[in-house]
Amino acid sequence: MRYDQDFRSIPHVVRRAAATYGDRPALVDGDLRWSFRDLERHMTRAVRAALALGIAPGDRVGICAPNCAAWICAALAVQGAGGVVVPLNTRFKAAELAYILRRSGAKALFAAPFLGTDYTAELRKYEPELAALQTTVSLRGERGDADLDWEDFLAKGAAVDESTAHAAIDRITPDSVSDIMFTSGTTGHPKGVVLTHGQSLRAYGWMAEEYTFRAGDVFLVVPPFFHCFGYKAGWLASFLHGVTVVPMAVFDAARALELIERERVSIILGPPTIFSDLIAAPALARHDTSSLRISMTGGTTIPEPLIHAMKDELSFDIVMSAYGLTEASALATTTRLGDTPATVARTNGRQIPDVEVRIADEAGRALPAGEAGEIQVRGYTVTSGYWDDPEATTAAIGDDGWLRTGDIGHLDADGNLAVVDRKKDMFIVGGFNAYPAEIERLLLGYAPVAEAAVIGVPDDRLGEVGCAYLVLKPGARSTAPDVIAWSRANMANFKVPRHVRFVDHLPRNASRKILKHELRAAYEEQAYEENA
Missing domain, CATH: 3.30.300.30 (ANL, C-terminal domain)
Known part of the structure; x- marks a missing residue:
């Protein structure tokens, strides 16, 4: 299935899921339990509100909140109106957030207090620098320092017909920009990676299919939504395949084990620390984890003994590893079903379909298997460039389309990629x-x-x-x-x-x-x- 063409846009995924999966559970967030039909209804109402707020095609809108149903609904509202989501790292301080809002020219901000931080209140002192920012919306609770609370925002949608909202969604194409994901670089300032609906749908539709996501699965999404790991490999991939999403704002092993047992969680993706914490948790022996089926780690290597422990002690059938960076939609290689634990532990798998991965020397010449050099990626997942930064774009992507990742690695005889160093000094x-x-x-x-x-x-x-x-x-x-x-x-x-x-x-x-x-x-x- 061509997910970029058949589904067209991220909001269209929700409409199609409602038609396909109907009353199956789509989203469980505390006491909130939405079916796929409920999700579409809430999305349509929110799109109407976004249009009433004046969000137009191409407008950038920031979202700064922990993993929750409201984050998803706000993102769908912005994208349904034709806008561009700018996910904001909830761990950033006000100065860091203000830089991204200013750099992206964000027209609005959806935010929810998290871990004692009220982002809209913290950003008030930066208002003179944020000339483009017109409206702030509180996603949870009272309005506080925001201009509107969530109910105020939704009420504005009464002035927009439902048909107008659906027409706005229909105008979105696979080539429309869906989000600008800001990622830090060696310049010391975050850069905005421009990505489209089609790139995300095609990459994560394929990934979820390869990993055997299926209707009836339940995904405990621990990686944050401001990252592709939680957003695209998380709730987007789930909605494409009828999987129930259970967002987790802050990882706690004991709480996670309760959710695994209660909701019959079958999918967890995340860094190795999540799985090692679950295995080490004293509460593990008191909880049923037999529902667990699929796992994947990204961004770092995973010890082989941990892979065996994930299968033996947590009941996972499938353990995968993958490699990507935001500039390549965060997905370039992945292991496959049937790969040995050694392959999963020592490599990040092979290039995904229609994407090329090579190892190059300083002159840009491809190196043979076994030789270390810079990892380079070319294909549909690669960004068109950094937001409003042509110099950085030219430095990162050659005329031949190869993305220079700055990571050092080598390929084995089977095409499996091993990341061995980081040219840019990044650490994880x-x-x-x-x-x-x-x-x-x-x-x-x-x-x-x-x-x-x-x-x-x-x-x-x-x-x-x-x-x-x-x-x-x-x-x-x-x-x-x-x-x-x-x-x-x-x-x-x-x-x-x-x-x-x-x-x-x-x-x-x-x-x-x-x-x-x-x-x-x-x-x-x-x-x-x-x-x-």
Whole structure:
């Protein structure tokens, strides 16, 4: 099935699911239980409201909320009106959110308080910078600092006929832009990756089919909706195949085990830490996990013993691994049914249909199997470019269409990809991409710091965490706890360095580039001495 052509757009997926799956459960969020028909009805009402709010084709709209039914409904409302969703990382601080809203020219913002943070209230001080932002809508509870609460927003839709909403959905094509996913890069500022309805439907329709998603499955969606892992591999892939979605705002192993048993969850995708936490949870023995069937990890390697434990102790039949980056719709390779645990553990599988993956040298020449080089991707999943940033687009995508990922890897004789290093110095903290250049830029905002360099170092639980090497200004004083406390107040939690080292100077080459390999060697030597 050609999901981009047969389904056309993400809102059209919901309409088709309502016609196909009817009263089957589509969404379970606490006491909320919607069938696919309910979901379509709520979507249509929300699209009417978005049109009444003045959201027009191409308008960008931010969404900053935890995983919940309201996030999905807001996204469908924006996209149904022809708008473009700009998912916002709920772990970002106000300055980080304001940058993305300003850069995207967002016309509206849907937000819900999360973990003690009221995003609309926090963003008030940045109003002078957000000239395009006209309306804020609270997705949950009272209006607070937002212009409208959710019911106020929906009430506006009374002025728009239902037929007008359906006509707006009908105008969306597979080539229409569905979202701009902001991802950090080596420049230190997030860049907006432009993706279309057709790219997402085609990639994740195929993925869900390959992974054997089917009507009657129940998907506990743990990865956040602001990431393709939770949004596209999560609820979008589910609605394409009649799968029930159970959003989880904050992962807690004990709570997850309760939901697995109560809702008969059969699908969980996420970083390895989710599965290792479930296995280690004292409550595991008290809960029935026999419904679990499908799992996949992405963004990092998975130890082979964990794969066996996921099957033996959590009852999974299928364990997959995959590789992708936002610039390639977050899906380039994946293992397949029947692959051995060793293949799943040591590689991220083979290229998906109609997408090419190669390993290239510095000159862009393809390298043979077994040789390491830059991973490059070409095909329909690759973005048309970064939002309003032609220079970055040209630097990332060649005239021949090959996306330069900045990751280093090699292919084996069967075409399986193994990611072995990160050219861009990115490291992954519990499934979240962390970029040293961005963290370094933020650390320079801490008054005592003159210079900063960040590297990723091993961590037993999160895979990797940041270690910051800092040079203080003359006469300035600080401690590691001071730096960490300031970081927690000024950057997303996964970016916060877990280790801090103060040095008199940073090692540099003749071009003044910081020698990160020397910092890694210094960290390893110190860690060895401390553990000796």
